[in-house]
Amino acid sequence: MSELAIAPPRSVRAPDFEGPMIRCDGVTKTFEEGRLRALDGVDLIVEPGEFVAVVGPSGCGKSTLLNLMAALDQPDDGTIRVAGHDLGHPPDLDHFRAVDVGLVFQLDNLLPSLTAVENVEVPLFTTERSRRRRRRRALDLLDFVGIADRADARPPQLSGGERQRVAIARALANEPPLLLADEPTGRLDSATSARVLDLLESLQRERDVTLVVVTHDPDVAERARRVLHMLDGRIERDVRDP
Amino acid sequence: MTFIGLVGKNLLRQRVRSVLTLVGIAIAITTVVALGVVTTGMKSTADDFVTSGGADFLVAQEGAADLSFSTLPEDIVTEIAAQPDVASVRGALLHVTTAGSNPFFFLSGVEHEALASQELDLVAGRLLEDDDERGVLLGEKAADDLSATVGSTVEIGDASWIVIGVYRSEGLWEASGGIAGLADLQEVAQKPDTVTIAFVTVTPGASPTVVADRIEQAVPAVVTIADADEYSKVDQGFVLVDAANVAISLLAVVIGGIGVMNTMIMSVFERTREIGILRAVGWTGRRVMRMVLLESLLLCIAAAVVGALVGVAVTRLVLLAPAVQGFLDLAYTPDIFVRAVVVALIVGLVGASYPAWRATRLSPMEALRYE
Numbered sequence A: 001m002s003e004l005a006i007a008p009p010r011s012v013r014a015p016d017f018e019g020p021m022i023r024c025d026g027v028t029k030t031f032e033e034g035r036l037r038a039l040d041g042v043d044l045i046v047e048p049g050e051f052v053a054v055v056g057p058s059g060c061g062k063s064t065l066l067n068l069m070a071a072l073d074q075p076d077d078g079t080i081r082v083a084g085h086d087l088g089h090p091p092d093l094d095h096f097r098a099v100d101v102g103l104v105f106q107l108d109n110l111l112p113s114l115t116a117v118e119n120v121e122v123p124l125f126t127t128e129r130s131r132r133r134r135r136r137r138a139l140d141l142l143d144f145v146g147i148a149d150r151a152d153a154r155p156p157q158l159s160g161g162e163r164q165r166v167a168i169a170r171a172l173a174n175e176p177p178l179l180l181a182d183e184p185t186g187r188l189d190s191a192t193s194a195r196v197l198d199l200l201e202s203l204q205r206e207r208d209v210t211l212v213v214v215t216h217d218p219d220v221a222e223r224a225r226r227v228l229h230m231l232d233g234r235i236e237r238d239v240r241d242p
Numbered sequence B: 001m002t003f004i005g006l007v008g009k010n011l012l013r014q015r016v017r018s019v020l021t022l023v024g025i026a027i028a029i030t031t032v033v034a035l036g037v038v039t040t041g042m043k044s045t046a047d048d049f050v051t052s053g054g055a056d057f058l059v060a061q062e063g064a065a066d067l068s069f070s071t072l073p074e075d076i077v078t079e080i081a082a083q084p085d086v087a088s089v090r091g092a093l094l095h096v097t098t099a100g101s102n103p104f105f106f107l108s109g110v111e112h113e114a115l116a117s118q119e120l121d122l123v124a125g126r127l128l129e130d131d132d133e134r135g136v137l138l139g140e141k142a143a144d145d146l147s148a149t150v151g152s153t154v155e156i157g158d159a160s161w162i163v164i165g166v167y168r169s170e171g172l173w174e175a176s177g178g179i180a181g182l183a184d185l186q187e188v189a190q191k192p193d194t195v196t197i198a199f200v201t202v203t204p205g206a207s208p209t210v211v212a213d214r215i216e217q218a219v220p221a222v223v224t225i226a227d228a229d230e231y232s233k234v235d236q237g238f239v240l241v242d243a244a245n246v247a248i249s250l251l252a253v254v255i256g257g258i259g260v261m262n263t264m265i266m267s268v269f270e271r272t273r274e275i276g277i278l279r280a281v282g283w284t285g286r287r288v289m290r291m292v293l294l295e296s297l298l299l300c301i302a303a304a305v306v307g308a309l310v311g312v313a314v315t316r317l318v319l320l321a322p323a324v325q326g327f328l329d330l331a332y333t334p335d336i337f338v339r340a341v342v343v344a345l346i347v348g349l350v351g352a353s354y355p356a357w358r359a360t361r362l363s364p365m366e367a368l369r370y371e
């Protein structure tokens, strides 16, 4: 794996916050007009550089928690601070999403009409004015995740593992300190998911990226330094160095 | 990849749908352009007519339903001539009939003396004289169409005329029409002692507007017409044409707008999840909105170009018919194309505004969960 040669866009500021990467206090989220309690008072602190896996039965609120951390949605109650930003008092949530957090979903999270490299360029539109620098950085990121040779292929022409690499490259575009992944290996065979996990792990180890991975996959949980077991919208167990 | 490049890629994804939408808008634009070309041509022909023979304005009967229905007693010519600052007055009897392939042959009857002051650009023969029996001067186009030369006899309407001269004129109605002696035409048209209109030339330095106003005040039951827009005083034709023009442009906006809206709603709807992804990687709602609007505008501008080209082609084709050449002139003025582009832009904005708004209304979360 090569180092990134092209620096992130200048408009991306280095994270300059004190304290934890993620801090949730009494986070509650309901759906269906309050009848469905997806999260029920979640308290959580994640320090910079941690690799955290979130596990639990289907419907226990894992994705909901991840989406709140990514500022895709707002909690009904409680506060969430991520990378020094209070997501309840958003100065600019769009900018937060662009530069403070990278997101990887299960699958189908690429734009199908764009090539791999164009998909990686998408988040750079908000931070980098120069078309040529966008392209160079995107190519560099694809090289970094090991699929530079597939830069001009479109998602339908890519394998599942390749698509996830593109998604990871895209999540890294603005060099966020935090990477949130929702079942990134959910639809990959074990050999492919092992390679994707290697990549994620190396990000955490070598580049100090904080990793929060929602998963059903025991392999993922095994690699993580810390596993959060969720049940019915709560964190039941918080296991370090399993 | 540029932002525009991204927008173009989005349009190319549903090629058939984009092309069909483009065709729909292009048809509307073609209509707007073709109508514009024809009406502008008609107006410029009418303008040429008002000022034909160096006249500043013409005088017609007040309240006539149509310029060709105007009837003025011949004495009125003398009365107008007596007004201050009037250099010359030329009474003319207009007779529209068929001749050769021209269904609207314009034959005007004028006094022989008045003819001399008209500065006709004769290319053959001479002007009419008092001894000429049923003598006629033909415009170049008319002579061509009737295959007539000086000395030949031509059938205009039900009467036979002898060609005395052939003149050149910029005015379409004049060039494809003819000029006869007033007395002869009054006899043929059975309108004794009357003229249809009078062309007035003011003395150098005098203001035509002032003189025209003065004539309207002093001479009973007449109106003055200085350009095509003032035709509405006697003729609602241009008013109707203008109204039709506006109505059809509006219709084009509405129909085109609905088509674009339909297309854009579908395409935004289908891409709800993708829009969620864009929002999730930090695109602002405004940027997404800009993308949708630009897609629509790009489509409509392409349609405007296609529509304008087809509009020009269609009008040129119509002009190939000889029957049309005699009475219809086309004018391709910039304002016609400006209007076409403006219509297209309005269609694009109107059609995309709701889908663009809808695209940003969903939270990133809702958009991502959309199936």
Ligand SMILES: Nc1ncnc2c1ncn2[C@@H]1O[C@H](COP(=O)(O)OP(=O)(O)OP(=O)(O)O)[C@@H](O)[C@H]1O
Pocket: A031, A032, A036, A037, A038, A057, A058, A059, A060, A061, A062, A063, A064, A065, B369
């Ligand atoms: N936008 C929404 N509207 C309504 N209900 C929702 C919404 N998002 C989540 N839920 C509900 O909230 C609960 C938690 O959902 P969540 O997606 O967080 O579960 P999960 O732990 O990720 O499950 P899985 O492992 O199956 O992905 C579920 O009952 C789900 O149906």
Ligand SMILES: [Mg+2]
Pocket: A062, A063, A064, A182
């Ligand atoms: Mg989930």
